Amino acid sequence: MIPKSPISDKPMIEFRDVHKWYGDYHALRGISATIREGEFFSLLGPSGCGKTTLLRTIAGFEGISEGVVLVDGRDMADVPANKRPTNMVFQSYAIFPHLTVAENVAFGLRRQRLPKADLAQRVEEALTMVGLKGYGARAAHALSGGQRQRVALARALILKPKVLLLDEPLSALDKKMREQMQVELIRLQRQVGITFVLVTHDQEEALVMSDRIAVMFEGEIAQLSDAETLYRRPNSRRVAEFIGTMNFLPAEVVSETEHAVEVEAQGFGRLTVTPDQVADDADTGTAVGFRPEILTLLYEGQTAADREVSATVEEVVYYGDMTYYDVRIDGTEKPIRLSARNVFGRPVFDLGMRVRVGWSPGALILFR
Amino acid sequence: MARRAQGAEAEAKGGLLLIAPPAIYALLLLLAPLLLLVVYSFLTDGYLEIVRDFTFANYHEAWTNPLYRGVMLRSLIVSLLVTVATVLLAFPVAYFVSFHVEPSRKSTWLFLITIPFWTSYLIRVFLWKVILGYNGVLNAGLMKFGLISEPLTFLLYNTNSVVITLAHAYAPFAILPIFVALEKxxxxxxxxxxxxxxxxxxxxxxxxxxxxxxGVVAAVLIVFIPTIGDYVTPQLVGGPEGRMVANLIQLQYLRLDNYPLGSALAISAMGIVAVISAIFLLFTRRYLKGTK
Incomplete structure (x- = not known):
């Protein structure tokens, strides 16, 4: 695989306090963000959060009510969609049904008035790049979903845009195809080196593909960071619950110094976290949060690396390589979910069994 | 295997039974009169009766007599003009309703477009007489505003009035298929x-x-095919100059009692329409395939 070239610090897209109103409905509420040149950037959020609207303001299909959208340093306010240095892959792919694959790919080149041979060569190159070499003469309506997706990509990339916009491009594909296309898209992005902006509601897709992700809720960016930070250090319960699974146990802050916060957490007892483990989230009560995989189920003879608690198994979901357990830690009201890799020679725990769970305060997040 | 074949046979029988009533209906009411027309066109006209002698004379007359040829040619030109005018005017209307009317209001718009159908075709044609006539609405209005000093005479009882009236009458037939195509x-x-x-x-x-x-192809055919055979409009607003082939056929059948020549004219007109439609479809073929 082609190694990722380092992302420059040059901003490619800038949103400055962008607002969008549909009548009384406030669709975008003060979006400010910068997408860097060569970056694979994702807009992630549930449906209706404004992510597609934001993407369409870059493409020029959606005007904005307030604020500024800059592409490559240029204010896009008076630039119509057909004059912008961006190209889009639509959710429905928008392949022209009355044209062949080659005619679809060449659609945007007409204005360049290339000699016929050059045109054919560039179309073939673009088709080769997306793995559709030799498909040029096919009728567009005879393609499968994955092939349409590739034609849409070739059609946009052949114009060498500064930014490629992708509006939920994988949502119409089946799981296997989707995973394959994820890898393809990463490969393509590294190959062409242009800025990709992807809209998705699939957190896994965003984590797999993106350099950075903006998580959006209700027209606002809730958190903007790289995938790992987003997963390990979500800045609010809402982000934590949207990205993967997060367990919460009610907690209370006992004392606080500059270097440590002492907490009394239900089930875990007294523990200390560092200030960088604290997420300020005024919306909900104080709680400690943790991912399912940071807990370990201890077998007989094993001792916890750090600390351990006793719990009861309340649900077992077997996935082959993994098993998900819902266990209730003694002294807590609700079960928490933990995941364990299934290792040869270690039986899967049964429902109702008493187990010991190893945990570490260093992997917790304190939401307050 | 045998059982499956048997099942298929039973299914085929059931299918035939189901389509039998409409098939019989179609045969009796469409095919039989048409066949009768074909037979008539090859018989000889006697005085007050039809002589059962096979002849091509009727077709020879229909295709060589300058009077018939002239009317046939004029019918063609009129229906082509009507088709072009109707489709060109219908497209913007269909486009507007499809692209610029709010989805919730589209059905109201379509409903409004069909309003002319609420009155009879005859009344609509008569109304054009009122509008286009010597003392009609249009002339009176233009005179009142001082745009003309005496009534315009080229409005009624000629080819113009036939084209205007037919274009209006067939507008919804052109708007609806184009609208459907645009909606898709x-x-x-x-x-x-x-x-x-x-x-x-x-x-x-x-x-x-x-x-x-x-949608455009459908609109062209839907307008072109019936207008060439329209009888009422040229009869009422066409005057002597606006006569079309249907008026000629009516003349042969009911006035001159010449069924064979009338039939030959009718079959010829049908053939011409069929050939022109086929050529048109051939040229527009590439637009009709390949889209879903």
Whole structure:
């Protein structure tokens, strides 16, 4: 695989306090963000959060009510969609049904008035790049979903845009195809080196593909960071619950110094976290949060690396390589979910069994 | 295997039984009169009776007599003019309703477009007489505003009035298929075209129009085929100059009692319409296939 070239610090897209109103409905509420040149950037959020609207303001299909959208340093306010240095892959792919694959790919080149041979060569190159070499003469309506997706990509990339916009491009594909296309898209992005902006509601897709992700809720960016930070250090319960699974146990802050916060957490007892483990989230009560995989189920003879608690198994979901357990830690009201890799020679725990769970305060997040 | 074949046979029998009533109906009411017409066209006209002698004389007369040829040619020209005018005027209406009317109001608009159908065809033709006549609405209005000093005489009882009346009468038949074709166009295709650098006008030419072609082709055929045989409009507003082939056929059948020549004229007109339609379909074929 082609190694990722380092992302420059040059901003490619800038949103400055962008607002969008549909009548009384406030669709975008003060979006400010910068997408860097060569970056694979994702807009992630549930449906209706404004992510597609934001993407369409870059493409020029959606005007904005307030604020500024800059592409490559240029204010896009008076630039119509057909004059912008961006190209889009639509959710429905928008392949022209009355044209062949080659005619679809060449659609945007007409204005360049290339000699016929050059045109054919560039179309073939673009088709080769997306793995559709030799498909040029096919009728567009005879393609499968994955092939349409590739034609849409070739059609946009052949114009060498500064930014490629992708509006939920994988949502119409089946799981296997989707995973394959994820890898393809990463490969393509590294190959062409242009800025990709992807809209998705699939957190896994965003984590797999993106350099950075903006998580959006209700027209606002809730958190903007790289995938790992987003997963390990979500800045609010809402982000934590949207990205993967997060367990919460009610907690209370006992004392606080500059270097440590002492907490009394239900089930875990007294523990200390560092200030960088604290997420300020005024919306909900104080709680400690943790991912399912940071807990370990201890077998007989094993001792916890750090600390351990006793719990009861309340649900077992077997996935082959993994098993998900819902266990209730003694002294807590609700079960928490933990995941364990299934290792040869270690039986899967049964429902109702008493187990010991190893945990570490260093992997917790304190939401307050 | 045998059982499956038996089942298929039973299914085929059931199917035949189901289509039998409409098939018989179609045979009796459509095919039989048509066959009768074909037979008549090859018989000889006697005085007050039809002589059962096979002849091509009727067709010879129909195709060589300058009077019949002239009327046939005029019918063709009139219906082509009507078709062009109707489709050209219908397209913007269909486009407006499809692209610029709120989805919730579209059905109201379609409903309004069909309002002319609430009155009889005859009354609508008569109304055009009122509008276009020597002392009609149009002349009176233009005189009142001082735009003309005496009534215009080229409005009624000629080819113009036939074209105007027919174009109005067939407008909904052209609007509806074009509207349906436009409705089926995925709007993201238009955005995609703009995204790929084309202006709205070029997008119309490269995407909207080609994708609307099935509707346009349907509209052309729906207007062209019946107008060439229209009888009422040329009879009422055409005057002597606006006569069309249907008036000629009526003349042969009911006035001159010449069934064989009338039939030959009718069959000839049908043949011409069929040939022109086939040629038209041949030329527009590429727009009709390949779209879903």
């Amino acid at each position: 166009i995925d709007r993201s295709l238009l955005e995609a075209s703009q995204d790929l650098g084309e202006s709205r006008i070029v997008t119309f030419g490269r995407v909207t129009l080609p994708l609307a072609m099935p």
